Amino acid sequence: MRRVKPKLLLVIASCVLSLFVSVGLTADEQKQLSPQDQKVIDYLVSDWSHDTVTSVDIAMTTLKVEPSEETRFRLGSYIKAHPELHEVIRRWGWVTLVLTPDEKLIARALINAQRDGKPSPGVGEIAKAVGISEAQTKRGLAVLERYEILKQVNKTAGAGYSILPQYVKWEPRLDFLFHKVTLDSGRQFNTN
Amino acid sequence: MLLVSSKFANDKVTIDDSSPEGTTRIHVVFDKGKLVTAEPVSTVLFMGGG
Numbered sequence: 001m002r003r004v005k006p007k008l009l010l011v012i013a014s015c016v017l018s019l020f021v022s023v024g025l026t027a028d029e030q031k032q033l034s035p036q037d038q039k040v041i042d043y044l045v046s047d048w049s050h051d052t053v054t055s056v057d058i059a060m061t062t063l064k065v066e067p068s069e070e071t072r073f074r075l076g077s078y079i080k081a082h083p084e085l086h087e088v089i090r091r092w093g094w095v096t097l098v099l100t101p102d103e104k105l106i107a108r109a110l111i112n113a114q115r116d117g118k119p120s121p122g123v124g125e126i127a128k129a130v131g132i133s134e135a136q137t138k139r140g141l142a143v144l145e146r147y148e149i150l151k152q153v154n155k156t157a158g159a160g161y162s163i164l165p166q167y168v169k170w171e172p173r174l175d176f177l178f179h180k181v182t183l184d185s186g187r188q189f190n191t192n
Numbered sequence: 193m194l195l196v197s198s199k200f201a202n203d204k205v206t207i208d209d210s211s212p213e214g215t216t217r218i219h220v221v222f223d224k225g226k227l228v229t230a231e232p233v234s235t236v237l238f239m240g241g242g
Binding site for chain 2: 105180
């Protein structure tokens with residue numbers, strides 16, 4: 001068998017390594033976090049290391065980041081794409097950390113109907129069940145669609161959305177739950 | 193299910209919780225380890241430790 005020269009081997013290894021790095025984190029993903037976004041991610045990773053499952057909305061409020069669905073979506077998408085950030089993401093799922101309580105309950109309203117073989121509820125029915133306005137419900141549905149938890153179906157049936165199959169068969173411990181704790185000091189976090 | 197550590201035994205703790213399966217929200221307030229309010233009234237609390 002022909003021997004490969006060590007120098008050539010080094011070049012090959014370097015190319016393979018570069019390929020892995022570029023596959024793991026694309027240029028777009030590297031660019032997508034602003035310094036303020038990074039602060040939120042750093043806060044979350046630190047908080048998760050203290051036995052919490054704190055969500056993005058709580059971290060943004062704590063750090064007084066201007067409320068913005070776009071910022072929240074950017075941060076959420078980053079967490080969804082980077083489960084290697086922390087064990088909490090891998091154990092409790094990105095959905096638990098990324099969605100607001102309203103969005104989780106909207107998802108539940110649709111999932112429960114789909115699981116029970118009932119007609120998909122309309123926007124008004126979801127709003128009533130979750131205890132929010134129809135406008136808030138529509139915004140929540142749009143967020144869930146953006147995260148590819150829902151997909152648009154026949155607009156004449158219910159709210160016009162259906163849940164993607166993997167979320168209908170979701171594990172109970174990941175089932176769009178939230179446990180938000182507020183201390184008298186004002187500190188907020190989620191627990192499991 | 194909700195677990196709140198005894199490290200908050202001297203705090204006022206407010207908990208906003210999803211119900212186990214439905215779309216109901218549960219709101220519970222403890223003050224120094226004692227239950228102050230629980231809504232809805234059908235909320236079942238398990239308190240204790242091991």
